[in-house]
Amino acid sequence: MQHLSIFPVLIPLLFGAIMLLPPISRNINYQRIASVIGTLFMLMSTATLLYKVNAEGVQLYALGGWQAPFGIALVADRVSSLMVLLTSFMSFAIMLYAVSGQDKGGAYFHPLFMFQIMGINGAFLTGDIFNLFVFFEVLLIASYALLIHAGGKQKTQATLHYVILNLVGSSFFLFGLGILYGTLGTLNMADMAIKVGQLQGETATLAKTGALLLLVVFGLKAAMLPMHFWLPKTYASASAPVAALFAIMTKVGIYSIFRVYTVIFGEHAGELANIATPWLWPLALLTITIGSIGVFASPGIKTLSANLVIVSSGSLLACAAINSEEATSAALYYMVHSTLASAALFLLADVMSRQRGKAEDRFVRSRPFAQPRLLGFAFAILALSLVGMPPLSGFVGKIMILQATQSSAQTMWVWPLILLGSLAALIIFSRAGTTLFWRHNGSVTAEAEPAKKLEIAGIALLILASPLLVLFGGDVSEYTQLAASYLHDIQASAYGLLPGVAQ
C-alpha cells in the first residue's frame, strides 16, 4: 500500500464531501452512520500506517509524482503517524459521543467535523511548510463554523474573537513564509533544514525575523503566554464534541514548534541554531504559571479543563525549550495523555451539566446527579490522571518531563512549576468533586437526562486510554524515544528525505 500515507487526509475529505450530497445530507441518521464508519476507517488506516512506519521506517509520499524539493511531499514518520493515530482515535470516540444527540444543534456538523479532521491530519503529515499553512487554514475554517455550532450569544462573541485573532495569525504566517522563501529559496522542510546552515550575515538576520514570526503564529495556536487569552472563553463556550476535538488544536501548534524549531532551526542551523530557545524558556514557564492561576480561579468544569489545556501547553513548550531527545520523547508521551484526558473532561463536563439543571457545570450547590456512581467514577479517574497521580498516565508523563531536565538551572525552574501546577489541579479537583457530588439539595431534576450508552462508550474509550498508556508504557515510551531521536537526527529527518542530496 504505497498510498497509505495519504489516507488520513483522503478519508475525511471523501466522507465529508459525500455527506454534503443529497441522499445523505437530508437525513441525520445516514450522516451519523457515515461519520462513525468514516472515523473507524481512519482509525484503521492510521493504525496500519503507524505499524508500517514502525516496521519499515519513514514513508515518503510525493503528491502528483513530483519529487521533493520541487513537489509537495507527505512525510509519515514516527512523530506524525503517532499524531494522526491520536487524532483518529480521539475523533472516533468523540463521534460516538456526538451521534447520540449533540450533533443536532446546527446543520452540517458531520461534514465540518470531517473537514476539520482532514486539516489536522494534513498539518501533521505534510513535509512542506506552505502546505502546512494550507492545512492550517482548512482546519481553521472548519473550526470557525464548528465553534458557532448550536448558536447562542456567548458562542458568537467567542467565535468573533477567535476568527479575528486567527486571521491576523494567518497573515503573520504568510509574512514569515515569504521571508523564509525569499532567503532560503525553498519551502520543503527537509530542504530548508539543509539550506539554513549556509545563511550568513544580513540574510541570516532576515531569516531569523521570518522564523520568529512563525513562532508567534504557532504560539497563538498553542496558547503560549501572551497569546493565550482567547482559549478559556472559546473552549468553555464551544459545544462539547467541538471543545473535545479542539483539545488537539493546541497540539497542532506544539507539533509545528517541534517540527520547525528542532528540525529546521535546530542544532545544525549555523548562525540560526536554536533561535527559539531563549524565547521559549520564559514563555513556557509563564504559561504554566498563568494556566495554574487560571485553574485556581475556574468557576466551572469547562473553564477548568480549558485552563488545564493551557497548563499542558506550557509543559510541552518547556519540553521544546529543553531541546533534547529525552525532553521531546517526554513531550510526545505527555501530548498523547493530555489530549485524550482533556477531551474526556470536556465530554464529561457536558454530561454533568445536563443533569444539574440551571447550575450547569458551575461549582455551586445544586441538585444531585441522575447517575452519581457512574459520573463519580469517571470524574475521579480523570481527575487522578490530569493531576498526575500514580498509577495513571499523567504521572508517567510528568515524571518523564521532570527527568528530562538537564542542568540544575533547568531543574530549579521546571520542577517547582510543574509540581505546583499539579498541586493547584489537585486542590481544585478535590473542591470540584466535593461540591459537585456531595453538596447537593433537592431531588434529581425532572429534565435531567441520563447519559446514553454511546455517550458513555465514547467517554469510556478516552478514559481507558490512560491506564492503557501506563500498562503499555514501556512500548509507548520506547516508540516516543525512537521518534524523538529521529527528530533530532538531521541525517534522518532532513537528508534522508531528499534522495540525491548529500551532506
Add this chain to the structure above:
Amino acid sequence: MEGLYAFCVGLLTACGIFLALRGRSFSVVIGLTLLSYAVNLFLFASGRLKLNAAAVLGQSEQYSDPLPQALVLTAIVIGFAMTAFVVILAMRARADLGNDHVDGTLPSLPNDTQQKTGGNQ
C-alpha cells in the same frame, strides 16, 4: 522600484494593523482585508522583482520564479474566503449582541453618563 514597492507594502501593513486594533468590527474587517493585501504583495516580492522576465523558460532572456505567483494565488483564494466568512460573522454578531463592538458590549466612556446600547442609535 523596490523602494516604492516596500513603502506600499509597509503602508498597507501599518494601516491594516492600526484598523485591526480598533474596537468596531467593521474597521477590524477592513483592517484584516488591508493586511491580506499587504501579505499578497509581500509574498509576490519574495521571488524578487524583475522586469521583462516571464515565468516560463525560453520566453524571455531572463526568467522569474513562478512559485511565489502560485503562493499568492493560494493566499488570495484563502484570504478571500476568510474575509467573506468574517464579514458574515460580524453581521451575525451585530444581530446577536445588539452592537458592533468586537467585545459585544460598548465600553463606557469617562465623560459619557448615558450608556449607549448600539441598536437604538
